[in-house]
Amino acid sequence: MPKVSNKGKQMPESPIRKLVPYADIAKKKGHKVYHLNIGQPDIKTPEVAINAVKNIDIKVLEYSHSAGFESYRTKLSQYYKNHGLPIDVADIIITTGGSEALLFAMGSTMDVDDEIIIPEPFYANYNGFSTASGVKVVPVISTIETGFALPPISDFEKLITSKTKAILICNPGNPTGYLYSQEEIQQLANLVKKHDLFLIADEVYREFIYDETEKHYSVMNVPGIEENAIMIDSVSKRYSMCGARIGCIVSKNKEVMATAMKFAQARLSPPTFAQIASEAALETPQSYFDEVIEEYKDRRDTLIAELQKIEGVKVATPKGAFYCIAQLPIDNADAFAQWLLESYDFNGETVMVAPAAGFYSTPNVGLNEVRIAYVLKKEDLVRSVEILKEAIKVYNSK
The missing domain is CATH 3.90.1150.10 (Aspartate Aminotransferase, domain 1)
Incomplete structure (x- = not known):
């Protein structure tokens, strides 16, 4: 058998x-x-997104560009800029959910048996994506006693080997709900810069911050790590559109994005109807x-x-x-x-x-x-x- x-x-x-x-x-x-x-x-789900699909008048359900509709990427870039993130159209590839964006990120930056350090507990599918990519997860434990704050940077540093290629965080976190401070993000930025690593940030919950004194600080806002930073995003939670399966991988690193594009081409294109809904969702009022x-x-x-x-x-x-x-x-x-x-x-x-x-x-x-x-x-x-x-x-x- x-x-x-x-x-x-x-x-x-x-x-x-x-x-x-x-x-x-x-x-x-x-x-x-x-x-x-x-x-x-x-x-x-915002009505503007649902209505965009209901009212679409198309004769052929075509492939889109492998990077996603240019119109969507253009509007998405503007959306990010309106939220203080310096992200251009060329920095974005639309993916089939944040899940595919993570697979593209791992496939573009890591080889079989390479290592990725992740503070745990972490989104369970990181284990699955790593297994699918042949990558070894090296965990660094955060604890309930600290509210799952970032572990000491020394805990990360002692785990770095010649096989280490990236650090992955989820901010705010799934499953903990922890929001990393600007100081914590800067500490990670200094570390990846020092050891020439990638810093991959899953930021799909960016909008969900509950205390007025708190603010989300993106890896895309950190000066000096433009070549190190990779952001993962998705419409799933922001617009309550989990079934759309639309996300994106974002980076200023041109070599990373060119490599990710090859993975994007291999799967042809993200889904058309879902991109139509996601583009329309950008018109959702505050x-x-x-x-x-x-x-x-x-x-x-x-x-x-x-x-x-x-x-x-x-x-x-x-x-x-x-x-x-x-x-x-x-x-x-x-x-x-x-x-x-x-x-x-x-x-x-x-x-x-x-x-x-x-x-x-x-x-x-x-x-x-x-x-x-x-x-x-x-x-x-x-x-x-x-x-x-x-x-x-x-x-x-x-």
Whole structure:
């Protein structure tokens, strides 16, 4: 019998999606499942984006340029400049989601067995992208005690070897919601400049900052690392358009972008309808974002307040994105998350969470942590935490 690849065997399961079969079983039992496991916003997609697809009059659904529509890239460049980011049209390649942008970034900067340093916990699919690219993830641990702040630069420096090619951060962070300060970004910039590395920043949650005293600081704003900096972006979260699968890779490094273009040409082009919607989404009024930010801030504050009422729970207050990591008074979050769906209900309801161990690459770390996405309305978040509180009592009394 033909064998599957070793790379395929090593490909990690998604900690976010692997429990879906158990959620399906719970629903078939008639249980209501509150989905705290996945970053799928319930916020409405801007009408201007939906209408652009509804009203399009085309006779042939053609390929676009491999870099994406020039009209979209031109407007996107202006969008960035309006937000203080010095990004030109030539600095942008449109991709099939932020996921493809990350694959292009790794493929353009790293060879098989090269290393990439990532503060953990990190977006679980970084493990998958690295495996697909033949790249080794070298983790540096941040902790809930510091709110998942950037680890000391000395921790990064001692991990750098001849195989190290890049440092990857998510800012604000998924799964932690941590927002890196300007000082922390500058420390990383100094480090990559010193060791001639790339600094890849996944900035898809840039707009989701909840405290007026805080500001997002992009790697594209750091002077002196134009050749080192690569930014990843996406429409998925900004416009609640996860299904569009449109993102981009951005860099001032011409050699990187020329290399990424070869990967872009190999997959021909990003999807046409989704680009039409994404280009139109750039016309979304600021009032849309103001309302969305206010809604997520209220949800964050509600979730954190409710979680802090549960004895033994430790949670770091996120500054951005729409996730938090909660440490629960249990021994194994994987087993607990499966039990919640398979064997537990509270008046016919249960919750689905993402076990946080899958957001680490260091073995046996985060075993009693879960990621919670606050993408549900506030009353559902309150109810979800109530169910979680009762479930922990029952689980620990078994």
